[in-house]
Amino acid sequence: MAKHKTHYEDCDVLVVGGGMAGTGAAFEARHWGRDLKIVCVEKANIDRSGAVAQGLYAINCYMGMQWGENQPEDHVRYARNDLMGMVREDLGYDMARHVDSTVHMFDEWGLPMMKNEKTGRYLREGKWQIMIHGESYKPIVAEAAKKSADKIYNRIMVTHLLMDEEKENRVGGAVGFNMRTGDFHVFRAKTVIVAAGGASHIFKPRAVGEGMGRTWYAPWSNGSAYALPIAAGAKMTQMENRIVLCRFKDGYGPVGAYFLHLKTYTQNANGENYEKKWYDHTKELVGEYIDHHPTPTCLRNHAFIQETMAGGGPIQMVTTEAFQDPHLETVGWENFLGMTVGQAVVWASQNIDPKYTNPELTTSEPYVMGSHATCSGAWVSGPEDLSPPEYFWGYNRMLTIDGLFGAGDTVGGSAHKFSSGSFTEGRLAAKAAVKYIEDQKAEGIKVTDKQCDNFKEAVYKPLENYTVGQNEITGGTVSPSYISPIQGLQRLQRIMDEYVGGIATNYMTNANMLKRGLELLKWLEEDLENLGAEDYHQLMRAWELKHRALTSQCVTEHTMFREETRWPGYYYRGDHMKLDDDNWHCLTVSRRDPKTGKFSMEKVPVYHIVDEKEKKQAS
Amino acid sequence: MSTFVYMTRCDGCGHCVDICPSDIMHIDENIRRAKNIEPNFCWECYSCVKACPNHAIDVRGYADFAPMGHSVRVRREEEKGTISWKIKFRNGTTKDFVSPITTKPWGKFIPKLAEADKPNQGEINSQRLYTEPEGLNIDGELPSVPKDSFKKGVYY
Numbered sequence: 001m002a003k004h005k006t007h008y009e010d011c012d013v014l015v016v017g018g019g020m021a022g023t024g025a026a027f028e029a030r031h032w033g034r035d036l037k038i039v040c041v042e043k044a045n046i047d048r049s050g051a052v053a054q055g056l057y058a059i060n061c062y063m064g065m066q067w068g069e070n071q072p073e074d075h076v077r078y079a080r081n082d083l084m085g086m087v088r089e090d091l092g093y094d095m096a097r098h099v100d101s102t103v104h105m106f107d108e109w110g111l112p113m114m115k116n117e118k119t120g121r122y123l124r125e126g127k128w129q130i131m132i133h134g135e136s137y138k139p140i141v142a143e144a145a146k147k148s149a150d151k152i153y154n155r156i157m158v159t160h161l162l163m164d165e166e167k168e169n170r171v172g173g174a175v176g177f178n179m180r181t182g183d184f185h186v187f188r189a190k191t192v193i194v195a196a197g198g199a200s201h202i203f204k205p206r207a208v209g210e211g212m213g214r215t216w217y218a219p220w221s222n223g224s225a226y227a228l229p230i231a232a233g234a235k236m237t238q239m240e241n242r243i244v245l246c247r248f249k250d251g252y253g254p255v256g257a258y259f260l261h262l263k264t265y266t267q268n269a270n271g272e273n274y275e276k277k278w279y280d281h282t283k284e285l286v287g288e289y290i291d292h293h294p295t296p297t298c299l300r301n302h303a304f305i306q307e308t309m310a311g312g313g314p315i316q317m318v319t320t321e322a323f324q325d326p327h328l329e330t331v332g333w334e335n336f337l338g339m340t341v342g343q344a345v346v347w348a349s350q351n352i353d354p355k356y357t358n359p360e361l362t363t364s365e366p367y368v369m370g371s372h373a374t375c376s377g378a379w380v381s382g383p384e385d386l387s388p389p390e391y392f393w394g395y396n397r398m399l400t401i402d403g404l405f406g407a408g409d410t411v412g413g414s415a416h417k418f419s420s421g422s423f424t425e426g427r428l429a430a431k432a433a434v435k436y437i438e439d440q441k442a443e444g445i446k447v448t449d450k451q452c453d454n455f456k457e458a459v460y461k462p463l464e465n466y467t468v469g470q471n472e473i474t475g476g477t478v479s480p481s482y483i484s485p486i487q488g489l490q491r492l493q494r495i496m497d498e499y500v501g502g503i504a505t506n507y508m509t510n511a512n513m514l515k516r517g518l519e520l521l522k523w524l525e526e527d528l529e530n531l532g533a534e535d536y537h538q539l540m541r542a543w544e545l546k547h548r549a550l551t552s553q554c555v556t557e558h559t560m561f562r563e564e565t566r567w568p569g570y571y572y573r574g575d576h577m578k579l580d581d582d583n584w585h586c587l588t589v590s591r592r593d594p595k596t597g598k599f600s601m602e603k604v605p606v607y608h609i610v611d612e613k614e615k616k617q618a619s
Numbered sequence: 620m621s622t623f624v625y626m627t628r629c630d631g632c633g634h635c636v637d638i639c640p641s642d643i644m645h646i647d648e649n650i651r652r653a654k655n656i657e658p659n660f661c662w663e664c665y666s667c668v669k670a671c672p673n674h675a676i677d678v679r680g681y682a683d684f685a686p687m688g689h690s691v692r693v694r695r696e697e698e699k700g701t702i703s704w705k706i707k708f709r710n711g712t713t714k715d716f717v718s719p720i721t722t723k724p725w726g727k728f729i730p731k732l733a734e735a736d737k738p739n740q741g742e743i744n745s746q747r748l749y750t751e752p753e754g755l756n757i758d759g760e761l762p763s764v765p766k767d768s769f770k771k772g773v774y775y
Contacts, residue, residue, distance in 0.1 A: 030732040031749040044640040053640045054664035066756035073764070094746075097762050101754035110723030135695070135702050136720040143726045148733070155642070179642060210621055211681030212659040213641070219660050220641050250684045334716050337704050341691060342663035345678060348708045349685035383746055385763050388771075427748050435743065537642055537656070585773040608770045 004177070004460060006184045006452070011037040011150070012442075013433050014189035015426075016158045016174055016228065018042035019050020020138075020419045021371075021408025022195035023145035024102070024426025025433075030148035033434040039187060041153045041176065043540070044220060046142045050197060051218050051371075052419055056134040057338035058125050058257060060418035062103050063096055067121055070128070072096035073610040078128065079416040080608070082296050082373055084289055084566050085585060086238065088413025089609040090382035090391050094428065095414055095421045102424045103130070111140050126260035128416070131331075135338055141423065155180050158224065159543050160455050161192060161232045161404065166446040170402040171232070173447060175455045179536045184459065186452045190442035191403045191433040194228050195426055197221030198369025198376070198409035201489065202552045203242075204497035204504070205365045207250070214342055216245050216252040216364045220544075223368065225377065225410040227547035230554055233594040235379035235400040237412035237587050237604070239551075240558035242366040243374035244301055244507060244570050248317070249360040253343025255317065257335045262322040266304075266361060268312035278303040285568050286579040297373040301569030304363055305506060315361045319354035329355060365503050366496075366571065368555055370409040371422050374570070376555075377412025379589050379604075380405075383428075388607045395436050397429040400591075403442055405429040413587065462542040466532035482532030485541035488524065492549055495520045500556050501571035510575040514560040521553050525597075554599065558588050561601040621658035621681060622667055628675030629653055635667035635676060669695040669702075697725060 013033065015025045018040050026040045042049050063070045075096040076089045103122075107113050112133035114123035122130040146152060158176035165172070173189040200217040207214045230236060247255060258264045268274040275295075282290045282299055290299055304315055323329045332354060336343040346352070352359050370377035381398045382391045397405050407429040408422035417425060436442060462485075469481040477484060483491075496502055499517030501509040509517075528546055533539040564580035565573045586603040593600070622644070624635075629652040635644040636653060643657040644667050653676070655661060668676045680689060688709040695702045700721045706714040732749070746761055755761070 027732070028749055031735065032738060032743065034733060034737060044642065045638050048638050048664070048666040049640050053666055054662070065762075072762055093764060098748055098751065098755075100756070101748060101751050104754050104756065105750065109729045110721040110725075110727075112719045112722050133718045133720065135718060140721065140729075144729045147726075147729055147731045207681065207683060209681075209683045210658050211683040211685075213621070213661045214663065214681060218640070218662050218664075220662070330716065333706070333714060334718055337691075337693075337702075337716060338718065341665050341678075341693075344704075344706055345663065345680045345689065345691050346685055348689035348691060348706050349680040349687070351708050351710045351712070353708070353712065385746060386766075388766065388769055424748075431748060438743075537645070540642060581773050605771045609764050609768070611768070 004182055004184050004456070006186060006456065008186045008188065009039060010188045011039040012190045012437055013038045013430065014174060014187050014192045015040040016192060016194050017050070017196035017224065018046035018142065018145060018152065019195065019197060019408065020052055020141065020422040021410070021426040023141040024423035025193045025195055025407055025430040026145035026149045028427035029430035029434060032431050033437065036434065036437065038149045039151045039153070040145060040149045041156050041158055041187065043155070043157045045154045046145060046152055047139050050138065051221060052138045053218065054341065055338050056132065056137050056419055057335045058129045058131050059103060059420045060129045060256070061099055061416060061421040062122065062128065062130045063100050064122070065100050075128070075416070076610045077612070081292050083241070083375060083415050084286070084296055084298065084579065086241070086566065086587060086606060087375055087415050088382065088391065089607060090386040091380070091411065091414035093609060094383045094386055094396070095417050095424055098428065099420050099424045102427065103420050106140070109140055109144065111137060125257055129256060129260065131261070133338065137419070153185070156185055157540050157543055158228065159459050161228050162188065162447050162451060163232060164445045165448055165451065166444050170445065171404040172445050175452060175459070177459055177539065179540045182536050184456050188447050190437050190445065191405060193405040193407060193426070193429045193433055194225060194410045195407045196224035196228065196410065198225055198367065198371070199223030199548055199551050200367055202368060202492060202496050202548045202555070203365040203502040204493035206362065206503060214250070214252065216247060217367045217369060222544035223547045223551035225370070225408070226368070226554060227550040229378050229399055229401070229404065229406070229410070230550055230592050231594065232401055232404070233591060234404060235589050235591045236554055237377065237379040237589050239368065239376045239554045239590065240562050240588060241374050241376050241567065242368050242555060242570060243372060244366050245364040246301055246304055246361055247364055248343050249362040251340060251343030251346040252364060253336050253340045255361070257331065258317060258319070262328050262332055264317050264319050264322050267316055267318055268307055269314055270312070274307040274312055274315070275300065275303045278306050281306065282568070285565065285577060289579065298567040298569035301363055305569060309506060316358040317361055318358050320356060320358055323355040366501065366507070368551060370411055370414065371417050373416060375413050375415035378406045378410050380411050386609065390604060391607070396432040397425065398432060398436070403436060405433050462531040462533035462539055465530055466534050469532050479532065482530045483527060484532055485538055485545050488528060488531060488545050489548070491524055492545065492552060495524065496552055500559060507571045508574050509559065509571060510573055511560060514556055517556050518553070521549065521556060524549055525553070554590060554592065557590055557599040557601065561588055621661040621663070622655045622676050622678050624653050624655070625675050625677065626652065628673045630673060632672065634670045634672060638666045638670045640664060640666060665693055668693055695720065
């Protein structure tokens, strides 16, 4: 204990996580809070961190209001339809009405946007997506955050939020450790914006062994977006709404540009359009939702999964037509090189040239996140002018803990925001956090050394466990007294995979399986007190695992609560196979009591703030 | 795939250690050079490959699904503003691609907001963000929705 030095940093706005949402928050906070102290803490290096570390080849959320291409209400309809009716429309509308100004800044800052030669507008990949050469997307936005923040800490893993000891339910900062020096860091802050990552690796991935890191979402996205607020007692929403992705096999290379821009399409092994075959079957489950356009992502997955189970695989993407055009061939390859290099490696290794071979597709293991075609996350206040009373408590993007804000994967209910929308949400949270401080809401916060010391002891316990446990055995990795982070992770992944709707059961679960899953997760939680870490790198893995495990408990509780199959193709409740609008056209909200560790669940009404009709598009 | 480091090219500078998002590039204390300590947490993001000044880091496709004999090499040139790729298939086929990485001198057009015009109270109390509404390139104010049109529950 004594060998780990403690550093204290007092600040006004603390941004936890320097990905797309965190850089947006750090940048914007300076505009509204000129004299405030703004600090950003990042687990890796802000220049290459978060989901966009590798780059992106498209910005998937841009309205194009300046050309009348789309309006915010169109995006609300789109996201609502894709998530089978279940989104926070106030949050989605709010993100959508601001996202264009974010994208215009990126253009101004030097992000290479592809242009349509005829119109001079941004080149559309689809209705919402525009194409970019985004290899340096992340370093560019990182530069913006660096120019605004007073200080950016790299290589610090934030493990816990601090709570104010003067006023109930108010945040007081955060603590973590530096994985290079091993030092302990206490950030006492008036406001905290959690902009950390969603969760990969909570369900067992298809890839094994050396390839385990080849998950669709980055392996460093370890669910801190959820675990930090859950542990502090914040309310969460739609945590059952995990996402399964249809992607190119093995490398999980993206399919968006292939479908939308290259106009490639899928077929089964016999060259048939299999989606049509499963129409009647799907209609049985979800009713008229299958008739919506575009077909919701989960329902397309559903047809894929059914066809594969019926023996129609492998499912292929028909690329051999589009790739005869040299320009489209270049787009197809650069699309991977710009954001999923691994898929290019897989194809090179297996001699798959999509000009001559139709590559295989697969459905991924599930992920929990809040920014893609899914909306798990914290229950936050919406903006004053758009939110019904149940959704508004003073400050935009504030969680149910005073002074604690969220953005990006952290925020639940606001689906389809992607990179640009996450950055935008960071901006919204930052402005609200500054307002909160200016309204004198953060006065007299008290964080005692005792609170910090307790966390410090917990943070370094895995090092202690390892040292003591090692002395008991001759060597090797098998100990009766501790488990390593990888051992614990694989146990977590198996529980989630086999009981909570992973690939082992083709995404199937039911109340009995979930009940057993919760029992096993409880034992895992107890055993994680005995995690052993041999160095600071493994200490980081230990805390990543603890955050994943807590996230998983919340996911399982939510999955148990919603007694219907709202998103077939994401997961199935075998005991409630049909979508049930009479009882479940609502949002699920949970809270874990920090004292007892028990979750309580409630239903909250879903509000539809825009009507159904599609407006004629000007474009 | 996972990254590996060529012994004769690495000089132990540590650029890869600084940049790796997964914290898996570390300096080996015996040979004073970098190595991948945890290949099963590598996302093949190429951040280290791009950052290496000696081109000492390469990638070999993940052992559990990638046959050997392929390569995907990259050169990122910040001054030129380009990134160049060479893909070599197991059967010897090669493909080359070059893309821009920025359109402006690095960082020069990113504002320092501490020195920009201060927002007034009206803006602070509005729903606007920095550059708005001008930055949206639309006529008029930010769009909104009247609350009396909200509908609760089943809508479809």
